[in-house]
Amino acid sequence: MTKEPVDLDAILVELGQFGRYQIRTYCFILLPIMFSAIYNSQYIFAAAEVNYRCQVPECEASPPQFATNGWGGWAFPDGGGRCERLRPVADSCQQASFHPTETKRCQAWIYQHNNSIVSEFGLACQEWKRTLVGTIHSAGLFLALPLTAYISDTFGRRVAFILTAVAPAVVGLARSFSQSYATYMTLEFFDATVGAGVYSSGFILALEMVGLNRRVIGGNIISCTFAVGQAVVALIAWAIPEWRTLTRVLYAPSFIFVLYYFLIEESVRWLLSKGKKKEAARIIFKVASFNNKKLSPETIKKLTDEDPKTEDSKSKVAEDDGKSPSVVMQVIRSKVMISRLCICSFWWITVTFIYYGLSINSVSLAGNSYVNYILTSLVEIPGYCASALTLNRFGRKSSIMTAFFICGISLVSLPFIPQHLQWLQTTLNLLGKLCISMAFSSIYIYTSELYPTTLRHSLVAVCSVCGRIGQVVAPQTPLLMAYMESLPYLIFGVMAAASGLLMLLTPETLDVRLPDTVQQAETLDTAPRTAHTTTDIIVD
Template identity: 35%
Template sequence: MSEFKQKTTNIDEILKQLGWFGRYQQKRWILFIIIIWVLLLTEFSYVFSTINPKYRCLVPDCETASNTEYKPVWLSNAVPFKGKQPSRCKRFQIKADKEHRSTGECDSDLFNYNVIEDCDEFVYDTKHTTIIQDFNLLCEKVWMIAIPGSLHAIALFLALPTTGYIADRIGRKKVIIFGVVLGGLFCFIKSFSISISMFVICEFLQAASAGGSFTSVYTLIAEFTPAENRLLGCVISFGCLSLAQMSIAGIAWMSNSWRLFLRLVTIPTALVLFFMPFFLPESIRWLISQNKISEATAILENIAQENGTELKEEHKLQLKVMLDNSKDSNKIRNESLKDVFKSIPMVIRLVTCSICWISCTFIYHGLFIMAGEISGYRYLNFILVGLAEMPGSIICYVSCNRYGRRLTMSVGLITVGICCGFYIFIPDGHWLRLIMFLLSKSAITAALGTLYIIVAEMYPTSFRVTLINGCSMFGRIGQLITPTMPILATYWNILPILIFSLVSTTAGFLSLILPETLNTTLPDTIEEAVNINKKTVINPLLYG
């Protein structure tokens, strides 16, 4: 047996020999990127549907709804100010002995400054409409703005472990197709919502149905790419986040209505459905781990044919031996999740990854949502924040290759803490604030991208998606909190950034507990995963 093992090669070597980026892979990579882009368009859609615009009371004695502006010169005479911003829901009482005026000047003697009244008509700083205007989520109902985002996170929390388990049982491909179809469908139905209740129900169903698809695509990419090129593949796929954020911000910018916006972001979903069932491959590693050797061999032969290469005789022999001995090679298939939790190193890694995931998703989504609150034009800010992720992805790739995954993630998180700390002490409106904000977004992108790489590389094949989704499930706790950040900012505008700084710094030091996975092969068993930094344990199913 040992003599045979020395003559055989692993799946990484087979993929490399067939050409890791030949014509077959080029077509699939285009499809991977499009699928990720489509999934993220619907994933982030709730952010732009629930943007809380700046607004103030309409002063009917001085203006009309069709003939006004957000900050006319006379506004301080009619509305109380908090700092540089007018009160959203209060205005000064009109003196009873004064004649009502049409649009024009509003002198201070028109108002009784001893009495402040509530209002029921408002002027907005933008022509874009969101559910805030349509469903009247203003003033005392402002807390309801957080409901869609919170329910989105709850749906992911509930769905991720389920879809992860399903992906490890029935395959990555079916989960991806299922998520893309239902996610797009519920997003489209959501655009016809007639109430906040209908909107949040559709949001919940959309997130629950598509929740595990991104991690399934990500895992498929990691398992589809040879070890030497896996980092590049994972970074490119994670870099699609930047493309998706800039795209969705541009679509929202051009769409004055949130209903039109939601319908536009679902159009790519319908287009990708024509290609996905026919061109999306199943994971070869997963097929082998499930003893589906014939299907794995068929995919390898398709790769060889389309790339103009041929399987070596030793590889054909290896696959034949796998097929002949598949009934006896039950080591992976007989492992269960109970075995994972019996391993103390695996439990420590699961807990550490879950805490780091909570921190990363909290800050990543929090900074994205808070982009609409910083000075400047909000949609341009969203585009800049998406653009800031590109250098983060580049840093992730370079640093992970040179300094390792663990150090890259730790330094990235601590950098976020430092930048957010500086942000607090910079005056509002100063250009340095935007720079610190963008640096924070770039650093958290590098940290979160590295976290995805670490978890993909340190968990065994049979439970890879289950365990990744398990960690990501706890990460939804962080995402669950993020919709409250704009609300906290209305009380103290630097409070969210202060929280980001403290959380990221703590997680940065905690991440040093995780193992280094640089230059390691993907583990296929629990034993290999535990010994990820030690001598590689030979897997008889994958190595003959």
């Protein structure tokens, strides 16, 4: 006879859904989460734009200075002398020594400072190489997500978390000694590949030990910590602008996360899924002692009884495996599900594109670039809070549509604000970031509620992978400013408005039971309403 499986959610009610043990574990996990935000955005400052001008041998002082002391007026064309200078006709620095209209391509440049890789690796007049850094970093995520997922599912959440928390220290410090652009870019890619998974692995490890009714607040705490980490990197970059020193200061502390092997336990839920009941029971009893809770005799009996290995579980797995292809085919053949998958993928591309695009372009706004980035990061926190407050009160569709439309209106309006109204420009930019952060947080929940249980995780993962396209493209948006300074914000606004309109084509899921089959998912519009439900979301 098969033993009744261990119900961890019921046990967590006895242990305390967010007790002292969970708080202690959260405090340990939140620090690497904050560092993941730092590593995810450090390139914005390491590859920051630098003012530069053409070197004019006929006029340069010794040593050369960025300021021209007046001679730039006749040595450079009206464009400013960044990539071209007026052709010299004599070997002197007099106004008559330069042709009034003919120009020549610059051969060397003088940089305002050496804090960025732009000056370090001579990237003047190659803006695409500077913006490519962010794209290469984002491209590393395509390897990071499946790699981290494999390690997490095979060797455990704790192993994946510690590896992805420590590995960036090695790659990041190596990158700080790069002597060429190619080496820097290669290590930037591997930095994201080995380290980007710390957020998802930490998110899962933290939430799998938190009770069902505390997972929403637990997820919001993690999201807010990530926002704080982005603000921290700007503060440190403000104090230490030189990119090599900055990189070493940011990455060196990660070696301390090796100690987490002795400080945090493996996920009980993962242990139970792997049949390691004895180890899971040890941790549960430890949590009970730490939280000053007593387990019921029935729970103790379930944890201490040895489960005989039966053929029932194997046959069930075989039966499930046999059904999986048919469910996939049902989705493929369903016009409703395919349409929904395309719409959700566009939402994800939009939120990642705008979210990261606003962060990257915030340093180009008028005013102090560090302050702009800090404000753009911290404004995410009220966005996450707004998501938690509105989804259950006003519904999924109206909340997310409102966020998309307000974001779109604020960003489309931004280019039409006069330059002397810097405070209004900053306000609209922050409002756009707040709303897209709210939409980003909400879209995790809403997307998962649109798909059947049998393929929910897989289909949400497809949307998440599609969303990375937006993250890869976002670092290239500064290039658009060369054609039209306001073009990135106009594109952001149009995409947000389009995503909001697409919400009209999907059903409201508030108070609707999660669909278990494709047929139930197709008929969500007519599904009966129930009491508020809490969706358990695991972030990819």
